[in-house]
Amino acid sequence: MMKKIRILHVAQAAGGVDRYIRMLLKYLDKEKFENILVCSQDFLEEDYRGLVDSFERIEMTRAIGGNDLKAIKEVRNLIKKYNPDIVYAHSSKAGAIARVADIGLKNYCVYNPHGWAFNMRCSAKKKAIYTAIEKIAAPFCEKIICISDAERQSALDKKICKEDKLQVIFNGVDIEAYENGVHGAVKREDLNIPDDAFVVGMVGRMSPQKAPDVFVKMAKQVKEKVLNAHFIIVGNGNQEAEIRKYVEDNGFSNSLHITGWVDNPMSYVELFDVACLLSRWEGFGLAFPEYMMASKPIVASRVDAIPNIIRDGENGLLVGVDDATGASKAVLRIYQDDELKNRLVTQGMEDVHNRFNARRVSEEHGKLFETL
Template structure:
């Protein structure tokens, strides 16, 4: 369970039993909750333990008390793994700033996406007509949970400003979450509910991304933002918030446009620039496609892990 509580002791016991049963050479724990449980469960067992937080919990927008608690947990658990994989330079720097562990325990391996699977997959399974979107509409979309982190409230305020400038603009949110009713209510009160399309949870988000003219990620905090290289490989111009790891991925004016966190006006202006400036749109799309292949291919992620694991094997055999 996500909340910290008594279930964690049961989880630690069961995970420890599994590790003892399978006796792996490497235990690889992903995300903060599983990472804490696995590292405690693995204490004293003979293997090599790797941890990948996928974004530090203490960087979330939360109370100071929770932030301190998350930081303390990470510091206490850090000695119980051999390597911490950071998915961005920003995540590594955050670990150093918060004194989570020594620098030699940290290794950056940028996230990646399966470009080959996408390019060889089936495209066009979802069309605009199915969502009651005119073929000539200007479509702005986002993929993400409809929750505080992904800033759907900023997205919908941005949408209102865009709608005032582009009458045939439509907006797609691919995902679900606890702020959905608030988002719908805002669109209703401001008279553009017919231009808002919320898909709910879907197994094929890229089919909806293909309908976008501009793709957004306006997060308030972000460990990496894997959807950004997904947007790139789909050939979509990007508007994203200038926070945490996102500037590691998006270079303003080169492969997308960056705006400040919680800035609906700035986001709307960036989207309008892409709408109005064909040269800019073509530039960021071309560079985005190049970066997707050169920097964010899952094959590169796999290769860097392979090198790490081979190095571990050599150290074990010494």
């Protein structure tokens, strides 16, 4: 019997990273790999039953501050306790903590930023700080995994590390789980949406990155042309009050439905006629393969990694960042043209099976871990 390769995962931000790790672990070969998760208070142990051999929770916060030193010390103690073959750090905060904690210990270190912090829309000063941190930390790991070609390119542009340290492993979605799962769990009437309504939706936090403000401006313009249009935002976030105020001021609050945080976003995606994500920056955009898997035509912003996934006119329509008018025109094009809609959906379905399958994400990780 071969000795299993022991991997210690370190993760701070829940949300997309949490979904990613669960999917990765589900399809990683249990015969070959043993997994330990060291995560922040935002993760739930029951989500990882049957996926990890050990689960450890420590206090980690997103902001940079004094408690980082405590977190580094705790992570270092856990690395010593479990003595893994590979330490795998997920997203920028855990990436910094784990790489510092791992200095001088005998193992391989892999880091996946899940979207570079310096590509966020923030002040030049913040960008410079994030870039500096990544450059300083880069020598303390063997491999950096990029979730798209755009991410890899921006690492090279910013001279984060040498090219041979970077490896692209495209994100994926769990197609099998979705196809074998329960469909139609949420009905339009549950949200007071008429059956014959034209429904446009988005899945994403109501935060500046996901541009819910652009989504509702687009919605207003679509509503002027399509009277029975309804709009769904699947998510929660700190911009909710201003989003609600905008739709109220513009007189269509009965047509906007905000679900808040849900643990079955796909059940809501099934209600959409058109699926949008108009992000201002995006390391990958896991919502896109999810939309494709649910056979939805897509309208997306042309930014960062999105054109790696959405090819304009083939598997979706691309519009400029912050261009609510362009987005509303794209949505109306799909509304009016069934042939276009069907073409986008068919190509999207093919792409999600060929390019964005979670099994492939795990297989590529498995190969990387074995070569290390």
